[in-house]
Amino acid sequence: xxxxxxxxxxxxxxxxxxxxxxxxxxxxxxxxxxxxxxxxxxxxxxxxxxxxxxxxxxxxxxxxxxxxxxxxxxxxxxxxxxxxxxxxxxxxxxxxxxxxxxxxxxxxxxxxxxxxxxxxxxxxxxxxxxxxxxxxxxxxxxxxxxxxxxxxxxxxxxxxxxxxxxxxx
Numbered sequence: 001x002x003x004x005x006x007x008x009x010x011x012x013x014x015x016x017x018x019x020x021x022x023x024x025x026x027x028x029x030x031x032x033x034x035x036x037x038x039x040x041x042x043x044x045x046x047x048x049x050x051x052x053x054x055x056x057x058x059x060x061x062x063x064x065x066x067x068x069x070x071x072x073x074x075x076x077x078x079x080x081x082x083x084x085x086x087x088x089x090x091x092x093x094x095x096x097x098x099x100x101x102x103x104x105x106x107x108x109x110x111x112x113x114x115x116x117x118x119x120x121x122x123x124x125x126x127x128x129x130x131x132x133x134x135x136x137x138x139x140x141x142x143x144x145x146x147x148x149x150x151x152x153x154x155x156x157x158x159x160x161x162x163x164x165x166x167x168x169x
Contacts, residue, residue: 011132018130019152022057026104026121026154029053033106034119034158043108045087050106050121051098052083057126059099100126109162117162123154 032053036046051058061067067075067082086096103124109117128137128150139148 008132008135011130012136015128015130015133015136018128022123022126022152023154023156025054025056026123026156027158028056029104030106030119030121030156030158031160033108033121034117034160037108037119038117038160038162046108047106048087050104051096051101052087054101054104054121054123055079055083055098057123058101058104061096061098063095063097115162116159118157118159120155120157125151126154127151 029050033046033050036049041049061070061075064082067078070078082096086094100123103126105122105124107120107122109119125140133150134148137150140151141149143149
């Protein structure tokens with residue numbers, strides 16, 4: 001009984017750490033996106049900066065498909081080059097896509113706004129896949145096979161001084 005109780009406590013702490021890390025990555029993503037915007041990058045580059053900032057919570061790589069079978073260690077060696085190529089691609093056509101990028105949304109302030117601006121990142125229906133998660137969370141829905149699916153939402157907002165208007169307009 002004591003071992004079961006210790007396991008529940010341990011997995012509960014791991015789940016809290018996992019969720020806190022997700023919140024921190026969402027906040028980092030909001031900052032990276034906001035910083036890209038206030039130094040004058042266009043909305044396409046700001047979107048790419050948001051994507052790169054959220055890679056820590058983005059799940060498995062989906063594109064290029066030739067990298068989907070690589071292990072974490074192998075992918076970790078080539079990922080910096082993929083990211084650099086993605087950020088520097090002309091016309092935004094480098095095929096880099098991760099599993100959960102479509103769950104991460106952002107909002108930008110009005111173009112040309114000066115002063116303090118709010119930048120928001122919202123992560124919707126981020127899947128939580130942890131042992132014993134049913135002991136801590138209620139399922140959000142059930143998949144086609146009848147399995148419980150657990151998700152969380154993260155919101156983060158950053159306020160930065162929008163000084164790009166002084167230099168670009």
